[in-house]
Amino acid sequence: MAAEVPWASVIMPSQQPLAPGTRQAGRGWAKVAGETSGEAVLRIDYLDENGKFLGQALPAILPANAERGDGWKLLAVEGTADLYPKATSFQLVAAVRGGGTVYWDDFDLKAFPESTVPNLLKNPGFEWVAGDKFPGWNLFTTEAQRMALRPAVQQVHDGWISVQLTGEAKAAVLSAGRFPVEAGRNYHLEGWHRALQGGGRFKLVFWNGSEHVVTLRTTAPAANTWSKCETLVATPVQFSKATHVTVEYEVNGVFDVLLDAVRFWSEPTPGQ
Numbered sequence: 001m002a003a004e005v006p007w008a009s010v011i012m013p014s015q016q017p018l019a020p021g022t023r024q025a026g027r028g029w030a031k032v033a034g035e036t037s038g039e040a041v042l043r044i045d046y047l048d049e050n051g052k053f054l055g056q057a058l059p060a061i062l063p064a065n066a067e068r069g070d071g072w073k074l075l076a077v078e079g080t081a082d083l084y085p086k087a088t089s090f091q092l093v094a095a096v097r098g099g100g101t102v103y104w105d106d107f108d109l110k111a112f113p114e115s116t117v118p119n120l121l122k123n124p125g126f127e128w129v130a131g132d133k134f135p136g137w138n139l140f141t142t143e144a145q146r147m148a149l150r151p152a153v154q155q156v157h158d159g160w161i162s163v164q165l166t167g168e169a170k171a172a173v174l175s176a177g178r179f180p181v182e183a184g185r186n187y188h189l190e191g192w193h194r195a196l197q198g199g200g201r202f203k204l205v206f207w208n209g210s211e212h213v214v215t216l217r218t219t220a221p222a223a224n225t226w227s228k229c230e231t232l233v234a235t236p237v238q239f240s241k242a243t244h245v246t247v248e249y250e251v252n253g254v255f256d257v258l259l260d261a262v263r264f265w266s267e268p269t270p271g272q
């Protein structure tokens with residue numbers, strides 16, 4: 001698709017009916033031509049019974065300054081129609097914003113059962129992807145190391161995408177961010193992981209401002225099989241004085257690990 005105008009989009013020809021209790025997922029592969037100054041955008045639109053646009057799920061955006069050496073990049077989005085009670089159908093839209101040329105291929109649109117359990121994470125199943133970026137997740141390492149984050153579509157535990165973390169590092173973490181801690185609540189973390197090489201651990205790190213309070217870790221995964229980590233439960237007795245908690249997955253040494261279906265939630269501490 002080439003655009004000389006600020007915004008050009010192509011709407012996939014098939015509108016899919018919306019079924020209750022589902023989340024909608026779309027994906028496609030994009031290649032942004034070298035001279036292009038624009039962005040590639042993939043999104044899901046929700047429509048009413050007359051085909052009128054009601055709103056959209058948060059888009060996946062491959063920015064103009066993305067590293068383009070690797071050619072084709074996966075863009076994937078997911079959403080629910082919770083905000084649009086009049087929605088009866090959904091459709092996938094691919095666009096180029098700004099000038100230039102974006103090649104698209106291999107679009108796919110699908111509905112999965114909607115998760116009914118509480119989860120504070122923004123992108124818990126790694127189903128929202130823009131190239132090698134997963135909104136809601138950030139990779140941190142203490143030094144320049146050989147490591148890569150990429151979407152995996154062949155080995156998946158839930159939905160149709162997992163994240164694959166490969167490389168070699170003395171210490172690195174994939175972080176789902178920092179959350180305020182409320183008094184009188186327990187914090188829970190669980191997730192699925194699969195080690196093709198090495199391994200890693202989910203962890204909760206509690207902070208009082210910038211001062212470390214306590215870290216809780218799961219065990220490493222079993223070799224080459226999807227395994228659910230034991231659920232971490234942090235109680236106010238363990239993290240007293242903490243103001244925040246970070247949700248992380250830590251790796252070290254040589255690793256090739258897949259993660260999926262991470263869940264972080266809080267509940268009132270029993271007996272409080």
Ligand SMILES: [Ca+2]
Nearest residue numbers: 125158159161
């Ligand atoms: Ca997933």
